[in-house]
Amino acid sequence: MNHSALYVTVSLSLLTATILTVSSLPFAWWIVYSGSRWVTLGEAILTLTLVLPPAVLGYLLLVVFSPDNPFGGFFAKILGHPLPFSFEGLLVASLLYSLPFAVQPVSQAFRQIPQSTIEMARLLGASRARTFFRIIVPLSLSGLWTGWILGFAHTVGEFGVVMMVGGNIPGSTRTLSLKAYDDLLSMNDKSAWESIGYLLLFSFLALTALNLIRRKGTSRESIEVTRR
Structure with a gap:
């Protein structure tokens, strides 16, 4: 098996x-704590990729990434090449496509933190930034890990968006899902099953990790209830 597709998939995922885990923090903070009247609209925009067909999203991203578009032209000047049909373009598309899978678990973790805990930290003189990084983030690690795993697993399984934006270029933008598709079309069953095996392995590991996080969180909640 040519392992370039495996390398591209793992690197991209x-x-x-990792980028989504970091960027989910300000998004989740804005959703949960900002009190803005635009939160409902903002959440709808952030989760839009959950309901858009991947091929439609891929086409829209191709339009936005075009060198003739200000956004695409800006990155083309920085990178020295257009975003479409490049690994960098594939990464930006994956970030936009998988964003809700990282933001939602972190937002949910933020909501589960008792408001009294945050108010106590502020009463003790902690600044808003210190409260966020020393209280809120440590108490939300399960949400951060959940978002990381979901972002990784969702990127591993991408097909429509990577096909449209990446162009299925061997060694550059061809992922395991695209390679399996090509192998099935060419009746190369052995190579296809190797790609499918890796996809199944990543999916199994991701689901196992999520179940472990969920069980750990459930056990912790049971201990706290017992103590009360």
């Missing part, structure tokens, strides 16, 4: 999951 790791980068996407």
Whole structure:
């Protein structure tokens, strides 16, 4: 098996999951704590990719990423090449496509933190930033890990968006899902099953990790209830 598709998939998924985990923090803070009247609209925009067909989203991103578009032209000047049909373009598309999977678990974790805990920190003189990084973020680690795992797993399984934006270029933008598709079309069953095996392995590991996080969170809540 040519392992370039495996390398592209793992590299893309790791980068996407890690960047989304960091970027989910300000988004989740704004949703939960800002009190803005635009939160409902903002959440709808952030979760739009959950309901848009991947091929439609991929086409829209191709339009936005075009060098003739201000956004795409800006990145083309920085990178020295257009975003479409490049690994960098694939990464930006994956970030936008998987954003809700990272933001929603972190937002939910923020909501579960008792308001009294935050108010107590503020009464003791902690600044808003110190409260966020020393109280809110440590208490939301399960949400952050959940968002990371979901972002990774969702990126591993991408097909429509990576096909439209990446162009299925071997060694650059061809992922395991695209390689499996190509192998099935060419009746190369052995190679296709190798790609499918990796996809199944990543999915199994992701679901196992999510279940462990969920069980750990449930056990912790049971201990707190017992203590009360």
